[in-house]
Amino acid sequence: MPKIVDHEQYRKELLDKCFDLFAQKGYGSITMRQIAEGLGVSTGTLYHYFPSKQALFEQLAQEICEQDLSTALAELEGAQTLQESMEALGRYLVKNEDYFIKWTYIWIDFCQHKDSKKMLRNSILKRTNQRYQEAICDLLGIQDSVLPSFVVSFVDGLILEKLWGNETIDFIEQCALLGKMLTAYLPQHPAKIKTKMDFSSAFES
Amino acid sequence: MPKIVDHEQYRKELLDKCFDLFAQKGYGSITMRQIAEGLGVSTGTLYHYFPSKQALFEQLAQEICEQDLSTALAELEGAQTLQESMEALGRYLVKNEDYFIKWTYIWIDFCQHKDSKKMLRNSILKRTNQRYQEAICDLLGIQDSVLPSFVVSFVDGLILEKLWGNETIDFIEQCALLGKMLTAYLPQHPAKIKTKMDFSSAFES
Amino acid sequence: MPKIVDHEQYRKELLDKCFDLFAQKGYGSITMRQIAEGLGVSTGTLYHYFPSKQALFEQLAQEICEQDLSTALAELEGAQTLQESMEALGRYLVKNEDYFIKWTYIWIDFCQHKDSKKMLRNSILKRTNQRYQEAICDLLGIQDSVLPSFVVSFVDGLILEKLWGNETIDFIEQCALLGKMLTAYLPQHPAKIKTKMDFSSAFES
Amino acid sequence: MPKIVDHEQYRKELLDKCFDLFAQKGYGSITMRQIAEGLGVSTGTLYHYFPSKQALFEQLAQEICEQDLSTALAELEGAQTLQESMEALGRYLVKNEDYFIKWTYIWIDFCQHKDSKKMLRNSILKRTNQRYQEAICDLLGIQDSVLPSFVVSFVDGLILEKLWGNETIDFIEQCALLGKMLTAYLPQHPAKIKTKMDFSSAFES
DNA sequence: CATGAATGAGTATTCATTCAT
DNA sequence: AATGAATGAATACTCATTCAT
Structure with a gap:
């Protein structure tokens, strides 16, 4: 099942890069297009990995919480x-x-x-x-x-x-x-x- | 003489009612139409008393501050x-x-x-x-x-x-x-x- | 019938002052409120003398045409x-x-x-x-x-x-x-x- | 690969159809919605090809000029x-x-x-x-x-x-x-x- | 007569999301 | 899997006009 591994890993990579993007403009102000651009992918791809902006943000928040201080x-x-x-x-x-x-x-x-x-x-x-x-x-x-x-x-x-x-x-x-x-x-x-x-x-x- | 309204007093009345409206959805998420509806006036009237959403908020802030103090x-x-x-x-x-x-x-x-x-x-x-x-x-x-x-x-x-x-x-x-x-x-x-x-x-x- | 004379005369006075107002911003860009302010009257008064923006403008155009070169x-x-x-x-x-x-x-x-x-x-x-x-x-x-x-x-x-x-x-x-x-x-x-x-x-x- | 559309060519097609639309009502009076309807696309699509009404007009002007010449x-x-x-x-x-x-x-x-x-x-x-x-x-x-x-x-x-x-x-x-x-x-x-x-x-x- | 408060449909523009390719 | 074209409802804000006072 190498495909699934790749998918998951790529998703996490994208998530990591999202912190600065969300932080710079805030959830309400940043657009999915801007996020996609910032990640270097198309909006289609972004939606392939995250079902919605809200879901993307929630996954990010969870990720941040789990960071080790x-x-x-x-x-x-x-x-x-x-x-x-x-x-x-x-x-x-x-x-x-x-x-x-x-x-x-x-x-x-x-x-x-x-x-x-x-x-x-x-x-x-x-x-x-x-x-x-x-x-x-x-x-x-x-x-x-x-x-x-x-x-x-x-x-x-x-x-x-x-x-x-x-x-x-x-x-x-x-x-x-x-x-x-x-x-x-x-x-x-x-x-x-x-x-x-x-x-x-x-x-x- | 226009309709008998004390412009300044009515403005303050509207302002007071705005706090809860902002509190319910936040500054960014609430729309001027929703605020107008919440106040029971038209958007036109809202803009008659407040030149912009930001100005409305700033006036609210000032009012709140004075009351708090x-x-x-x-x-x-x-x-x-x-x-x-x-x-x-x-x-x-x-x-x-x-x-x-x-x-x-x-x-x-x-x-x-x-x-x-x-x-x-x-x-x-x-x-x-x-x-x-x-x-x-x-x-x-x-x-x-x-x-x-x-x-x-x-x-x-x-x-x-x-x-x-x-x-x-x-x-x-x-x-x-x-x-x-x-x-x-x-x-x-x-x-x-x-x-x-x-x-x-x-x-x- | 002095009242009618006054009305007509005042209407013409207002019309004369309109030329610069329309000319400065153009028909489409100037608002009735701006015209009223420019004339030093309320919008209500403006509408008392001219039934609509279009009518006001047409009367003005006519006036301009009749000016002597x-x-x-x-x-x-x-x-x-x-x-x-x-x-x-x-x-x-x-x-x-x-x-x-x-x-x-x-x-x-x-x-x-x-x-x-x-x-x-x-x-x-x-x-x-x-x-x-x-x-x-x-x-x-x-x-x-x-x-x-x-x-x-x-x-x-x-x-x-x-x-x-x-x-x-x-x-x-x-x-x-x-x-x-x-x-x-x-x-x-x-x-x-x-x-x-x-x-x-x-x-x- | 997205839907097969030659962005640049489609833009010019839209542009050509715009002349008559502007001619019918003038720049100021026609709305972006009306233009979109006239072109048979949504406002979103219109803005996908032209960043603003002004830009649309300027591109049209350029196109017209070249054709005229x-x-x-x-x-x-x-x-x-x-x-x-x-x-x-x-x-x-x-x-x-x-x-x-x-x-x-x-x-x-x-x-x-x-x-x-x-x-x-x-x-x-x-x-x-x-x-x-x-x-x-x-x-x-x-x-x-x-x-x-x-x-x-x-x-x-x-x-x-x-x-x-x-x-x-x-x-x-x-x-x-x-x-x-x-x-x-x-x-x-x-x-x-x-x-x-x-x-x-x-x-x- | 005169006022200006009130209206609400209308403006350009944005954006999360979908989907054909 | 990946793209980006397409959508259309939604946003802040405007303005000619009406009408109670």
Whole structure:
């Protein structure tokens, strides 16, 4: 059955190339013709592999959700102190600003094209969200979920503000501020701290 | 004398009814005909009051912003300390959760349907964003813009997470945490504080 | 019956102001609202005086036809020789270029809005055309109709070329050329010349 | 391979059928839907071959211009003298009178629906106009542009007068007159003459 | 008389989708 | 499998005209 293998593989190749196309213009604005052109195929071929624009998009969203974050977040690991971690987070956001904005657009588009009740049951979406949160837990060295939710929300909001054209926000500055606030806050609420990370610096500053 | 209509007042009435219409389908998906039908007028009449779909949206945004600000102000004005303010903010968010989710969704959808470069030059939306930020400045009694940006981003992100179906986030809990973090942070960085608000409680906890 | 007089008079006043409005944008492009604004009245008032856009335009066309050319053509009278006359014609065309282009547009619009068979019977239109031709006859001092038709056609074409955006045509230069051609041609075909004008200069050059 | 259609050839077929459609209603009044119906295709197909109404018209203009030039050339090529050329031109105009009137009408109507400033920059229309002028240059055997402009304007005006319902103008008579005037004028201004054409007849009459 | 709010069919153009080749 | 021609309903927006006040 080599044909089936080829078909499936080619479909995935096309799907991969779709991320940038959707992200650049958004689900609503990009046309199937533009996608076909971007992929270097005809609209007929595109419809041969994907039954509709909606289906294509849903497959893409699923694909994105299943991407592994670990490599991306690995960049943040070198930091010695919380402050350094947060500053690394800031640099990471700056570097990937465009990507995150695109990602947010696609995500919102995805939400728009599902009934919200199905959404909540959509395990893929939920799992992805959770994974992000866990990554933040590790970064902070904290077990509690309230603080990581705080950080995740803050980061989401940072990206959202940029998406809204707010040019006055500086990711580096904001993350540094987050670092200082955590550093000021955590020593006063020590019960929630994991043992993994050294917060001695917090007491020095 | 024409038919007795207070143009300005009728415009505002129409505007108010538009929020739900946009919320149902999003900026991009709803058509001017559907809006007109929803308002019970003809498309011609709709265009008599609003020169374009975009202008209609921008006027709605301005209206919404002013309403938000005045309700929020009323809601938060009883608070004596920063902590109380933040807790009131949490309650306010919970109370209007659906509304904020819808509004955030509409706004993002609008942004996606414009060139981001044109968006940035759009003075109405810019000014609207600024006014939210200024309100936070007043709330915190702070002149600096970094900290208000922090708070705005955090609140945005909170709503965005909910929009994405994250049910584990608790607005009250999160805002209380924000209050504690600010309370821990601000006394150590007193230069940025206005005189208006009393932070003595921060030293007690 | 003072009311009727006022009504009629006001209608004529409005009509006069319409020429520029129609000429600037053309029948098809100008809207009744724009006309009303240009006249400083409401659309309702405009419709009070003119039953429809078409009727307004037809009344305007009639008015234009009935305008007397004598004042305009008086400018050409000072010339002593044919060559001078033609050069004066060139200057006259340059001075009134915009007016003639507008006039041509309106004229074409008028033709468009009549069946051509009615057009041919339209005595006003015909009479106006004739009057132009007669004016040229006087200018040339010629009784024959072929030569004046030639000149009229040439002038029409000059304006038409300008209307088509041909910037390389110079009215002065072209009319001077017409003068030279007539001066070269007429002495060889003297039978058609009236006695009024002196063409001795033609033999000198 | 798609449906077997020679895109380019089909486009020209459609274009040819467009002339009559434009002639019936004018550029401004005919709608793309009506054109599509007249061609027996859907609006989608029409836009598949022509990106816009304006582009459709410009392509038509180009096509028409090329056809005109080749038919005119065939018609006039037998002429031995300038006078014969002009008489052939007259016969050619008479033969195609209706066609030229329609085309002139369409063209003016098109100009009215554009900003004249944008029109001037429109290279397609400019080039089309230029080609007519160049053809006259070749016909007259003249390099200078003033005289060809004269002839072009005259011919334009002849048609315009007919368009306005002037029945007294006779193309043959007028063109013969043009021939005589040129024949009288040119020998006295020999510097501008090319070598290609024989003007000896001019000296005989 | 005068106003301008209201109408709704009409405009150029777009685009997801189908299907003959 | 692959192509791209064909479709036609849908989009934002316009405008001559009507009519209640």
